[in-house]
Amino acid sequence: MNNPTACLLVIGNEVLSGRTQDANINFLAKGLGAIGIPLREVRVIPDVPKTIIDTLNEVRAKFDHVFTTGGIGPTHDDITSECVAQAFGVPWEPHPEAWARMAAHYAKTAEGPEAFNTARQRMATMPRGATLIDNAISIAPGFTIGNVHVMAGVPRIMQAMFATLAPTLAGGPPIVSRAVHATGTGEGKIASGLEQIQNRYPELDLGSYPYYRAEGQGVAIVAKGNDASRCEQAIAEVTALFVSLGASPIAGEPPH
Amino acid sequence: MNNPTACLLVIGNEVLSGRTQDANINFLAKGLGAIGIPLREVRVIPDVPKTIIDTLNEVRAKFDHVFTTGGIGPTHDDITSECVAQAFGVPWEPHPEAWARMAAHYAKTAEGPEAFNTARQRMATMPRGATLIDNAISIAPGFTIGNVHVMAGVPRIMQAMFATLAPTLAGGPPIVSRAVHATGTGEGKIASGLEQIQNRYPELDLGSYPYYRAEGQGVAIVAKGNDASRCEQAIAEVTALFVSLGASPIAGEPPH
Numbered sequence: 226m227n228n229p230t231a232c233l234l235v236i237g238n239e240v241l242s243g244r245t246q247d248a249n250i251n252f253l254a255k256g257l258g259a260i261g262i263p264l265r266e267v268r269v270i271p272d273v274p275k276t277i278i279d280t281l282n283e284v285r286a287k288f289d290h291v292f293t294t295g296g297i298g299p300t301h302d303d304i305t306s307e308c309v310a311q312a313f314g315v316p317w318e319p320h321p322e323a324w325a326r327m328a329a330h331y332a333k334t335a336e337g338p339e340a341f342n343t344a345r346q347r348m349a350t351m352p353r354g355a356t357l358i359d360n361a362i363s364i365a366p367g368f369t370i371g372n373v374h375v376m377a378g379v380p381r382i383m384q385a386m387f388a389t390l391a392p393t394l395a396g397g398p399p400i401v402s403r404a405v406h407a408t409g410t411g412e413g414k415i416a417s418g419l420e421q422i423q424n425r426y427p428e429l430d431l432g433s434y435p436y437y438r439a440e441g442q443g444v445a446i447v448a449k450g451n452d453a454s455r456c457e458q459a460i461a462e463v464t465a466l467f468v469s470l471g472a473s474p475i476a477g478e479p480p481h
Numbered sequence: 482m483n484n485p486t487a488c489l490l491v492i493g494n495e496v497l498s499g500r501t502q503d504a505n506i507n508f509l510a511k512g513l514g515a516i517g518i519p520l521r522e523v524r525v526i527p528d529v530p531k532t533i534i535d536t537l538n539e540v541r542a543k544f545d546h547v548f549t550t551g552g553i554g555p556t557h558d559d560i561t562s563e564c565v566a567q568a569f570g571v572p573w574e575p576h577p578e579a580w581a582r583m584a585a586h587y588a589k590t591a592e593g594p595e596a597f598n599t600a601r602q603r604m605a606t607m608p609r610g611a612t613l614i615d616n617a618i619s620i621a622p623g624f625t626i627g628n629v630h631v632m633a634g635v636p637r638i639m640q641a642m643f644a645t646l647a648p649t650l651a652g653g654p655p656i657v658s659r660a661v662h663a664t665g666t667g668e669g670k671i672a673s674g675l676e677q678i679q680n681r682y683p684e685l686d687l688g689s690y691p692y693y694r695a696e697g698q699g700v701a702i703v704a705k706g707n708d709a710s711r712c713e714q715a716i717a718e719v720t721a722l723f724v725s726l727g728a729s730p731i732a733g734e735p736p737h
Contacts (some may be wrong), residue, residue, distance in 0.1 A: 338727070
């Protein structure tokens, strides 16, 4: 696979403390695979400015695209946007379009619960040069600067932002996969034959995943790559391997 | 908080491709917080030797403990154990105790589906100096070397290994949390007052998390730290803040 690469930064103490079960990694892993920009690394990092800035500068040099989730709300722990500005060495300043939209959305008073107050103004303040990522749910946009795409942490808002963003990104061919599974067998039996198949399909990624169900345990083999017919050929060989070992393979992933 | 720190490496293409929804991050985040070794970073990385070795050497120097999940099974894509040996610069060799146990468990033949074959022997091969992490579910153990704890990727096996491992680790005071939430209000209203409370409790981590429910949207505030009474004081101030803004706060996290 020679696709452009992606890294995801999940920014937020709440995932590291266990308060929040992340739902964004899996969504973006699938969504980025589908547009041919496979996810190659994820980092979950805390709301600490130096950590965010250093991590961002490391990964934006290393991957073609960096996606961030979290930390762009109005509260004191939402520091992603100003950290991105620092990482790029540009001013963090009112974004004219975001500012105008949010000023129009909120009440025209400096005080009161519906005012465009300083907390909400933070959500219209961005690194100079940022372009907006709109979403259909919230008035506050995400933004792109360079190869960094800054999105909300709330899954439904992040997903709405990704829906806007994805069509603008130039991906490689989509990553496709084919699978086969067999109950009543295990990785230890299939490992040797499977490695030989992997060696015959070096351009594919052949994964082996044990599963445990009420009706028995087994193993699922998944072939991933850019060429569906090659994936199908590899999985046909795995299917024959299962049969040769006395197992009863079934096409596809095991039911959940 | 002056607790020892933890980093988690989730090793496996299946999480990065979206094939598998990770369940280990959240479990270990909670479990490590409870024993006073808070999780400070997570990295999800692919089954690529150089990536595993380089990442491991970076994070084992940076954090007090490193936990890994995934890649210790018998198949060709299970390369964590030999990568750990390379990262530590020690031989990867049969572990006498693990080898003896697994040889006794499997059939005494070199061939056949139940043999202690070369694939299964890989699971008894470890970096020199590793100590075993037993588990109640599978015959194949995890291991500790230096400050690195190598565990299975299958959640129930990882959890069984962590149950063995956790009591052996010297943690700091447990991380405790208190929360309050209010429906019908938002982060933009509470942000300014919340920041002032955070400033009065610099040793706590005050997080603000919007939520969206059928019955309405709102915001939950969580105080975390080592001192439960300080968390309670901070949350009492947040509760008063909610009331001053006309909201009706309820103790604890919102129902899921």
